[in-house]
Amino acid sequence: MHTRLFILVTMAGILMVAGFAHAEEPKGLFPLGRSWVGDKHLPRPFGVEVTFYHQEQEYELASMTVNLPDAALAQAADIEFENQTNESDLQVDLWVLPFLNVFGIIGNVDGETTVNLGPPLGDIEVDYDGLVYGGGLTLAAGGERFFGSLSAILTQTDLDTSTSSVEAWILTPRVGVRLKNMAFYVGAMYQATEERHRGQISIPLFGKVSYDVKLEEKDPWNYLAGFTASLGEHWDLTLEGGAWDRKHVMISIGYRF
Numbered sequence: 001m002h003t004r005l006f007i008l009v010t011m012a013g014i015l016m017v018a019g020f021a022h023a024e025e026p027k028g029l030f031p032l033g034r035s036w037v038g039d040k041h042l043p044r045p046f047g048v049e050v051t052f053y054h055q056e057q058e059y060e061l062a063s064m065t066v067n068l069p070d071a072a073l074a075q076a077a078d079i080e081f082e083n084q085t086n087e088s089d090l091q092v093d094l095w096v097l098p099f100l101n102v103f104g105i106i107g108n109v110d111g112e113t114t115v116n117l118g119p120p121l122g123d124i125e126v127d128y129d130g131l132v133y134g135g136g137l138t139l140a141a142g143g144e145r146f147f148g149s150l151s152a153i154l155t156q157t158d159l160d161t162s163t164s165s166v167e168a169w170i171l172t173p174r175v176g177v178r179l180k181n182m183a184f185y186v187g188a189m190y191q192a193t194e195e196r197h198r199g200q201i202s203i204p205l206f207g208k209v210s211y212d213v214k215l216e217e218k219d220p221w222n223y224l225a226g227f228t229a230s231l232g233e234h235w236d237l238t239l240e241g242g243a244w245d246r247k248h249v250m251i252s253i254g255y256r257f
Contacts, residue, residue, distance in 0.1 A: 031095040040144075044234070045095040049254035051107075053087040057246035059113070059195065059215040067210040080116040081215055083195070085109060087132060091254075101138040108132065109157055111166070113195060115213055124211060126197045128166075130159035136170075147183070148175045163198040172224075181230040189224055189242060193217050219245035226250070 030045035059081035089107030096102055109132040115124040134155030141148055153170040169192040176185025195215045200208045226240030234255050242248040 031098050031100075033097050037098045042098055043095060044256035046257040047091075047093045047254050049091045049093070049252050051087075051089045051091060051250060051252035053085075053089070053248065053250045055083075055085045055087075055246065055248040057083055058218040059083055060218045062194070062214040062216045063212075064214070065210075065212040081113070081218075082116075083111065083113045083215075085111040089132070093138075099140055101140065102135070103137070104133075104135045105153070105155065106131070106133045109159075109166070113197065113215070115215075122201075124197070124201050124213065126164060126199070128159045128161055128164045130157055132157050132166075142178075144178070146175070146177055147185075149173070161199075164196065166193065166195045168193045174224075182227055184225075184227045186223070186225045189222050189246075189248075190220050191217055191246070192220060217246070222246040222248070224248070 028045060031042065034042065061079060061081065064079075087107060087109045089105050091103050091105050093101050093103035108129070110129045111127070113126045113128075115126075132155055134153060136151060136153035138149055138151040140150075151170075151172045151174075153168075153172075155168050155170070157166045159165065171190040172187060174185045174187035176183050193216060196213070197215075198210075198212045200210055202208050222242045222244040224240055224242040226238060228236055228238045230236050234257070236254050236256070238250070238252045238254070240248075240250040
């Protein structure tokens with residue numbers, strides 16, 4: 001509860017600071033250091049963005065405890081882990097410097113993780129839903145045509161079950177080209193995810209048994225490509241897709257002040 005309140009107050013503070021700056025000064029206070037880039041065009045400093053994100057990936061086992069005899073566990077020779085995640089977020093951001101953007105995220109995450117223990121143990125299926133929150137920063141540089149950026153994000157969850165938790169550290173480098181009112185880019189995404197589930201499962205011959213499973217991504221990297229289109233003076237639309245061992249699709253629409 002305290003974490004949610006802190007995030008909401010922080011976002012409200014950014015809104016008020018940005019609004020005050022634009023009300024008091026014709027050119028606005030942010031970004032600081034505007035003169036460093038001369039007469040180069042800069043994006044409007046404050047933005048609000050809604051993002052919808054879908055991801056599928058395989059996990060590998062970090063640790064597992066199942067309250068079963070060792071002989072029974074030995075029969076689960078090839079354990080497989082799969083995860084699907086749907087996320088919808090509200091993001092507020094501010095260009096503090098011409099090359100530095102800071103942002104906060106709050107939203108909803110809906111996920112499903114399957115641990116396939118193999119016969120005779122079956123699957124451990126965990127559905128979870130709840131609050132996701134976090135923040136990060138983006139470093140960016142470029143000219144009239146080409147640009148590059150590096151984003152770092154840390155997110156945590158407050159799920160509907162106290163026996164599950166997900167924490168992710170994400171790093172995303174991108175390079176791209178601007179063409180009139182559009183920009184195309186390619187890049188990669190690094191995820192360091194720790195997902196933990198605890199509970200009970202019914203297994204034939206053994207009844208209800210306790211489990212404690214900690215998972216991490218099988219391959220932390222995947223590749224991505226996307227484009228951003230300006231929809232008038234304030235609105236923009238971004239579409240992005242990622243492939244390799246982890247697949248993702250993202251769509252976001254934003255409004256800049």
